[in-house]
Amino acid sequence: MGLEAEGLGKSVGDPAVRILGGITLSVERGEFVALTGRSGSGKSTLLHILGTLDRPSEGSLRLDGRESSSFSPAELDAFRNRRLGFVFQFHYLIQELDALENVLLPARRAGEAARRRPLAEELLGRFGLGGKARRLPRQLSGGEQQRVAIARALVMQPQYLLADEPTGALDSANGTAVMDILKEAHSRLGAAVILATHDPEFAAMASRRLHLVDGVLRGT
Amino acid sequence: MLRLALRYLLARPRQSLLMLLGVLLGTAAFIALSGLLLGFKEYLVDQLVNNSASVIISAPREGGTLRDPGAWGRRLAADPLVAATCPQLGAPALLSRGGATASGVLLGCDPAGLLRVTRLASYATAGSFAALRGRELAVGDSLASRAGLTLGSRVRVSCAGGASETFRVAALFKTGVERADSVAYAPLGAVQALLGRPGAVGDIAVRLKDYTRADGEARAFNRLGGCRAESWERRNATLISTFKAEDMVRFLSLGAVLLVAGFGITNVLHMTVVQKRMDIAILRSLGYRRGDILALFLWQGLVLGLAGVALGCLAGWGAGLYLRTVSIGGNPMGAGTGHLAVSLAPRIFLEGGLFALAAACVSTALPAWSAARLEPIEIIRAGAA
Numbered sequence: 329m330g331l332e333a334e335g336l337g338k339s340v341g342d343p344a345v346r347i348l349g350g351i352t353l354s355v356e357r358g359e360f361v362a363l364t365g366r367s368g369s370g371k372s373t374l375l376h377i378l379g380t381l382d383r384p385s386e387g388s389l390r391l392d393g394r395e396s397s398s399f400s401p402a403e404l405d406a407f408r409n410r411r412l413g414f415v416f417q418f419h420y421l422i423q424e425l426d427a428l429e430n431v432l433l434p435a436r437r438a439g440e441a442a443r444r445r446p447l448a449e450e451l452l453g454r455f456g457l458g459g460k461a462r463r464l465p466r467q468l469s470g471g472e473q474q475r476v477a478i479a480r481a482l483v484m485q486p487q488y489l490l491a492d493e494p495t496g497a498l499d500s501a502n503g504t505a506v507m508d509i510l511k512e513a514h515s516r517l518g519a520a521v522i523l524a525t526h527d528p529e530f531a532a533m534a535s536r537r538l539h540l541v542d543g544v545l546r547g548t
Numbered sequence: 549m550l551r552l553a554l555r556y557l558l559a560r561p562r563q564s565l566l567m568l569l570g571v572l573l574g575t576a577a578f579i580a581l582s583g584l585l586l587g588f589k590e591y592l593v594d595q596l597v598n599n600s601a602s603v604i605i606s607a608p609r610e611g612g613t614l615r616d617p618g619a620w621g622r623r624l625a626a627d628p629l630v631a632a633t634c635p636q637l638g639a640p641a642l643l644s645r646g647g648a649t650a651s652g653v654l655l656g657c658d659p660a661g662l663l664r665v666t667r668l669a670s671y672a673t674a675g676s677f678a679a680l681r682g683r684e685l686a687v688g689d690s691l692a693s694r695a696g697l698t699l700g701s702r703v704r705v706s707c708a709g710g711a712s713e714t715f716r717v718a719a720l721f722k723t724g725v726e727r728a729d730s731v732a733y734a735p736l737g738a739v740q741a742l743l744g745r746p747g748a749v750g751d752i753a754v755r756l757k758d759y760t761r762a763d764g765e766a767r768a769f770n771r772l773g774g775c776r777a778e779s780w781e782r783r784n785a786t787l788i789s790t791f792k793a794e795d796m797v798r799f800l801s802l803g804a805v806l807l808v809a810g811f812g813i814t815n816v817l818h819m820t821v822v823q824k825r826m827d828i829a830i831l832r833s834l835g836y837r838r839g840d841i842l843a844l845f846l847w848q849g850l851v852l853g854l855a856g857v858a859l860g861c862l863a864g865w866g867a868g869l870y871l872r873t874v875s876i877g878g879n880p881m882g883a884g885t886g887h888l889a890v891s892l893a894p895r896i897f898l899e900g901g902l903f904a905l906a907a908a909c910v911s912t913a914l915p916a917w918s919a920a921r922l923e924p925i926e927i928i929r930a931g932a933a
Binding site: 372376379381382401402405406407408409410412414416418420422423424425433434437438480 | 552555556558559826827829830831832833834835836837838840924925928929931
């Protein structure tokens, strides 16, 4: 079980440019893995592929023991909905919905909005947004918006949390707060966290480090 | 996705209102225009069908008399499609009173029979058709005013050939159709006597139980021979063909308005899709399917369409009610009531509503489809760069 990649690679454009190659790794349930490397080293692309948003051009990816290429589009959508949580560098909240509705978006797709509402409210409360659940994104600060986005990623209690530079757009105080939340999600929800970051301090919090250089893994 | 679709619409009130207005105006304009045209058509058909006979059986030659009217009477009485008949004898006549003389048509008929064949009685403005007996006349409005006649007037009626007789005006009527209002009705016997042709019948007016079968029935009479039978449709063929043109005008105008409204919807929603690319990518990354994205935008079109149609129907209904109060005096279109005849038949609302709704859905389909086809990863990659 877990996410297992074997010989994973990605080429884009014409003529093809290889931006990722020969990636072999496995992330077990409950692990906290830091993915480091300079910007442009392929961290985001690897994360997108592991999160089934992007397709590899070579190699294979197994999701909980099953070959990803054997999933139908609907099965991939369902996998992302129930098993995966994404946190991006920018929060990407829907501006027309308030904080609580944004958090409940994945639950609404799963038809569990009512059932997961207490959890959504609890997450917002724990992230210091208890009194702001009914505010629209533009009425929240950048750090608050990112915390709403993390609550949204956690509301389905996913097995994997993929975070792509979640502190990149935040000041250090907000960044530290977000990191504390990720650590707590990891320890309390038991989700495997894969954190892409170029901040060595944050990377040090992980139980394992993977370092990408020009699309290739170097050491652990 | 309906909830989010509504939020999107409410977040851009001005654009949503404009799209709504397009559908609303299209529907309302169609309903008002259709109401006018169909009202006019209904009025005319009503006039044609009810103020004259479904079928008129005449002598083979113009101005001649029908051979053996008694046999026709028995044949028609036995015909299951026939509701009522009225034998008539007509001739051009001059009506003179004092210094005034006016020309019109003197039509001898069985007054009771005539009332069963046409609805002339309901156009009586004074006196009564049914009571017509002896040398009494029911005079149309136009003829009466030209000859200066009022109820109870005595008038000299002269026919070609010099025969003349004094009649009393026992009833007046006004249908609003000049030709019909230039007729003076009298009992058949009195006209036969005046013309010196006792027992003669020029034509027989026939009312069918179902006026739409007039054409077939007229052909059947013609096959019997010895007569010339014409249905109301044949007698008014040019008018009937203009109704078809009117239908085309109605739907072309509806199509033109909805085309403009539809382009508006397509444009605005295309813009929304571009603006909401990131939302689409996020929803997809959260596990929403292509179908959900499609629904998100289709709902917007459907909501706009339904709201626009509902308001458009209301506006069209209001416009119709208002047009009904527009006075147009003596114009034939307004005869009877003196107001525009406007139809508010459910059929108009149904047609307008369905077409407008379909237009809204079709114009939503393209942007919705392009939104559903977006690849989330490309948007996210572009957003991050």
